[in-house]
Amino acid sequence: MPYSKHKSDLQQDGKFRTEMVAGITGYLTTVYIVIINGSILSEAGISLESGMIATILASFLGTLLMGLFAKLPLILIPGMGINALFAYSIVGGTALTFQEGLAVVLIAALIFLLTAFTKLGLILKEAVPDSLKHGITVGLGFFLILIGLEKSGLVVSGDTSVIAIGDLTSPTVIVGISTLFLAIFLFVKNIPANFLITMVGGTLIAYFFGIIDTSAGSSVDLNVDQLIFIPSFSAVDDLSFWLAVFPLAMILIFENMGLINGQLDMLKRNESYSKAYQVTAFSTLTCAFFGTSPTVSAAENTAVIASKGRTGKAAIIAAVLFLGTILIIPWITMIPDTAISPILIIVGMLMAQNIRQLPLENLADSIPALLIVVMIPFTYSIAEGMAFGFIAYPLVKLAQGKQKELPVTLIIISVLFLFDFIMKFTGV
Numbered sequence: 309m310p311y312s313k314h315k316s317d318l319q320q321d322g323k324f325r326t327e328m329v330a331g332i333t334g335y336l337t338t339v340y341i342v343i344i345n346g347s348i349l350s351e352a353g354i355s356l357e358s359g360m361i362a363t364i365l366a367s368f369l370g371t372l373l374m375g376l377f378a379k380l381p382l383i384l385i386p387g388m389g390i391n392a393l394f395a396y397s398i399v400g401g402t403a404l405t406f407q408e409g410l411a412v413v414l415i416a417a418l419i420f421l422l423t424a425f426t427k428l429g430l431i432l433k434e435a436v437p438d439s440l441k442h443g444i445t446v447g448l449g450f451f452l453i454l455i456g457l458e459k460s461g462l463v464v465s466g467d468t469s470v471i472a473i474g475d476l477t478s479p480t481v482i483v484g485i486s487t488l489f490l491a492i493f494l495f496v497k498n499i500p501a502n503f504l505i506t507m508v509g510g511t512l513i514a515y516f517f518g519i520i521d522t523s524a525g526s527s528v529d530l531n532v533d534q535l536i537f538i539p540s541f542s543a544v545d546d547l548s549f550w551l552a553v554f555p556l557a558m559i560l561i562f563e564n565m566g567l568i569n570g571q572l573d574m575l576k577r578n579e580s581y582s583k584a585y586q587v588t589a590f591s592t593l594t595c596a597f598f599g600t601s602p603t604v605s606a607a608e609n610t611a612v613i614a615s616k617g618r619t620g621k622a623a624i625i626a627a628v629l630f631l632g633t634i635l636i637i638p639w640i641t642m643i644p645d646t647a648i649s650p651i652l653i654i655v656g657m658l659m660a661q662n663i664r665q666l667p668l669e670n671l672a673d674s675i676p677a678l679l680i681v682v683m684i685p686f687t688y689s690i691a692e693g694m695a696f697g698f699i700a701y702p703l704v705k706l707a708q709g710k711q712k713e714l715p716v717t718l719i720i721i722s723v724l725f726l727f728d729f730i731m732k733f734t735g736v
Contacts, residue, residue: 327381330617331625333503334383337608337651338626340643341367342633345386349600352395353406360637361535362600368631370591370603375623378583381612382571383626384591387604388455389690390559394601398552406599407540412549414539414596416557417589423561424582424589432561435717440697442665443677444566447684447693448607449659454685456652459645460484470686479517484646486513491650495614503611503651510647520644537599555728558721559690560602564588567605570662574613610658611651672708676701695725 346359354362363386370384399409423429457463461481466472474481487510494502514520543549568584584605592602612622663681667673676697684693702722705714 324621326616327619327621328625329504330381330612330615331622332629333507333615334381334606334608334612334617334622335626335629336507337503337611337648337655338367338383338385338606339630339633340648341385341388342637344388345391345600348391348395352399352409354599357637358535358599361634362537362595362598364630364633365535366591366595366598366600366603368627369594369598370588371623371630372627373587373591374584375620375627378580378587379620380572380575380577380580380584381617381619381622382568382584382609383606383612383623384588384603385606386595386601387563387690389451390556390563390604391601393556393559393689398556402548402552403546404543404548404552405540407537408543408549409552410537410596410599411539411541411544412552412556413602414593415553416560417592417596417602419553419557420560420564420592421589424586429585431717432721433565435715435721436562436565437701437718439666439673439677440680440701441562441566441569442662443680443697444563444684444694445570445662446660446666446677447681448563448567448690449656449662450681450685451688451690452607452652452656452659454656454688456649456656459649459652460488461646462488462649479519480646483510483514483517483519483644484649487646488650488653491654495654503615503654506650507647510650511644514644514646519646520642536597539596551728551731554724556602558725559694560589560592560604562694563690564604567607567609570659571605571609571613573662574610574658575618607659608652608655610655614655614658672704675704695729698722698725699729 342360342363345363346356349359349362350356367383367385371382374380374382374384394409394413398404398412399406404412423432454463461474461478461484463471464474476482476485487506490509490513491502491506494505499505511520564585568581568588569578572578572581572584588603588605592604595602612626666677679700680693680697682693683696684690687693698718699722702711702714702719705711
């Protein structure tokens with residue numbers, strides 16, 4: 309065998325190993341969604357087991373399609389914040405049943421799909437300023453940092469303030485801090501598979517401190533009552549149904565727009581935006597039948613990218629692992645939060661770097677984006693955080709006398725966000 313051919317084979321093997329590690333890392337940093345989303349869905353009227361299975365199937369199919377058709381190392385999972393919106397607002401906050409809530413998901417997904425396969429998507433993309441898109445990415449980054457700090461116990465609800473530092477003598481906090489320092493060390497040293505090593509190391513540290521629940525493996529019963537759901541349109545003539553459709557559709561469109569745009573920037577693959585957006589839109593459509601809140605491009609995809617994942621192979625590997633999760637559902641809860649939280653914190657910091665893209669030299673232009681950045685984590689709501697920025701943008705332009713710069717599409721979106729706010733807080 310010629311040397312050059314042998315060298316080429318070695319390079320191909322090395323690339324595949326890199327993609328495999330990236331896929332495994334992505335899976336490990338997102339698999340927490342199985343138990344968390346399952347638990348949230350159970351609050352909306354289905355069993356925990358059905359919720360976990362729905363989460364697995366939706367994540368598997370969406371991620372597989374992303375790998376096969378878009379050929380990108382992006383994982384699709386039910387979005388945090390969106391699942392709470394579905395369970396606590398769309399279903400729990402109205403008279404809608406779970407199946408009627410899935411009909412809301414289906415209609416919102418069809419609107420999302422329409423933007424992905426028609427010029428409407430391009431119109432919306434051009435109508436929304438880059439500053440707001442970057443603001444969404446940065447806001448989600450800080451949201452992830454906050455979630456990571458909470459999971460590690462480093463921050464808690466304060467008695468005299470909104471948040472306060474946790475108990476530094478607590479074994480959980482000690483393990484969280486130790487794992488965070490391990491993660492930072494491995495990351496700045498650019499150690500290959502640093503996130504994967506952090507997960508393994510963090511789990512071992514937690515085990516030695518005795519904070520892993522080893523009985524978790526026997527606490528989950530896999531009696532699944534339903535695999536495929538049929539959305540119900542019996543409430544389609546109710547105002548509450550359509551008031552639920554609007555914010556969900558807007559969040560799906562603009563959150564994914566921001567996430568995909570930011571992640572493709574990191575990959576330097578902006579030419580793949582349309583395919584990634586279309587696959588993501590189709591994935592949300594399937595969620596209405598799997599029985600879960602819609603999937604989004606996972607914020608943790610930055611962990612896949614940081615692990616040198618560059619092709620669809622990483623996504624395919626992650627998808628297969630998600631499907632295999634069905635076999636290990638009873639033991640998933642043994643993974644401690646302290647082994648996940650440092651990854652979320654670092655991933656959030658990577659996303660937060662997009663703040664450099666904001667026009668900070670012009671405060672008037674950056675105020676709406678900064679409102680999104682601040683209000684997403686402070687309100688603990690992606691929807692409400694986005695609303696503040698989209699409502700503020702036209703107000704700032706009006707104050708500057710630059711109303712002619714406002715696209716009609718953006719004005720309509722801003723008015724709809726404002727209308728949703730009014731309806732929500734007046735209890736109409």
